[in-house]
Amino acid sequence: MRPIELLLLFLDLLMFTILAIPGLRAVHGAGYLAPITVLVAAIQVLIEGPRWQMDPAYVLAGLFCLVWWLQNHLPTGGVIGQLIANRFVTGLLIGLGVIGLVAAIGLPMALPVFHFPRPSGPYQIGTVTYDWVDTGRHELFSTDPSSRRELMVQIWYPAEENSSTVHAPYMPDAGQLSPDLARVLHLPASTFGYWKYVTTNAAPSVPVATDQASYPVLVYLSGMNGFRQSSTFQVQELVSHGYIVAAVDQPYAAAGVVFADGHQIDGWTRDQMQPLINQSLTAAEPAPIVNSQPLPDGIIPYFARDVSFTFDQLAALNRADPQGILTGRLDLQHLGIFGISLGAMVAGEAAHLDPRIKASLMMDAAMPADVVQAGLRQPSMWITRDAGSMRLERERSGGWSETDIAETLTSMRAVFGGKTVPGTGYYVQIPGMFHINFTDAPYWSPLFPRLGLTGPIDAQRGFDIVNAYSVAFFDQHLKGRPTALLDKPPEHYPEVIFERH
DSSP: OOOOHHHHHHHHHHHHHHHHHHGGGGGGGGHHHHHHHHHHHHHHHTTTTTOOHHHHHHHHHHHHHHHHHHHHHTTTHHHHHHHHHHHHHHHHHHHHHHHHHHHHHHHHHSSSSOOOOSSSSSSSEEEEEEEEEEEEEEHHHTTTTOOOOEEEEEEEEOOOOOOOOOOOBBBBHHHHHHHHHHHTTOTTTTTTGGGGOOSSEETTOOOOOOSOOEEEEEEEEOOOOOTTTHHHHHHHHHHHHTTEEEEEEETTTSSSSEEETTTTTEOOOOOHHHHHHHHHOOOOOHHHHHHHOOOTTHHHHHHHHHHHHHHHHHHHHHHHHSSSSSSSSSEEEEEEEETTTTTHHHHHHHHOOTEEEEEEEEEEEEOOHHHHHBSSSEEEEEEEHHHHHHHHHHHHOOOOOOOOOOHHHHHHHHHHSSSOTTTTTEEEOOOOGGGGGGGSSSHOTTTTTTTSOOOSSSSHHHHHHHHHHHHHHHHHSOOOOGGGGGGGGSSHHHHHTEEOO
């Protein structure tokens, strides 16, 4: 929790104790505590910003101040004074106060304004966002014939040392996107609006670090109903080690996308999108149709074209960045891609179709049928978990049928084992991971493990393993820096099951 939030909760608790124990009311200075508590609540709202998780704390500050005033300024013989003195009423008020305090403390702890640890690399981080329109491609999901495919792309890059205390928000459009994100987890619409207060380790629009002329470029793709910031733990780690990462919001696949002019596209639901994804994994007849267009190969190739368009835009940015930050700083001869879930499927497809991609990292997802058939020409890594961890996830939080498990593991292994260039395929299993352990989700709430949403592995341990293998893979195949982590079973991560082809 934030500092003034903690102070307010402490004052609420102290105020409750004074009101509940008559002997404490006579303590010198106790009379000032009630207005001070209300003042701190107002200061917290003004400085740190309000969020609904703190509503019980705000209400308690006002109620405790009111009760204190009534106790000290109304005549004891009056009706209200007699009620307050009544033992039953006093007990009821104390009980309600306890319930209120539990809510006041529990809600902000369950959904905290969380923090990202400082990445381990030597670089500081900058970030800037672009709104790009593919004027040559109609938006498949739109019935408007003039609509064009539009992407929001957030670029993270190694930054110069700077004294800026301004940190970029985790999700600047959290208020608008909260209903879309909450819908995915079947939570109230306002649940994640407070993410606008969560900050990253990046500073907005600062100069690029100058110790290298240019930096290898990676494209990141999130899962279905995800968002471009959903693996910030991994993006920031890679950037701190000298990579530029372009994180892409893919409209209709993402939970929601807010564009530069303020208009918003809400994502399709899993039920709407899944048949189109399945068609890319195992083709069936008749092919699904979207706005009168049949998709015999499913939706994955369409999303893969977003990646190629992003590369084209990055090349234009490298020639002349309209924001004057990244011109000439992108090493487009060393391009990589990584993604989770649907993003991993699209990453595999893009690596199959676009020869500009020199290294591909896919996490916890089945591979499209054409990728399984043709294989991948570039070095590729899969980070996933064992079937037992998938079954445990199904037991605790649902999903992952035996068919899903078999399709995911079999298709990844088919490409890894037989369809990658010998010596450049890597298969990394991390037992105890659940699907959302590959995203920032463990930071969102400490209750997730108790609810069975995250796996039994320590969340930070899982992040450390994913980050270590991500950096090692791209370092070896984009920077030419061999690493022992990719040569033999790991000593530092004995729980990892590592294979190389």
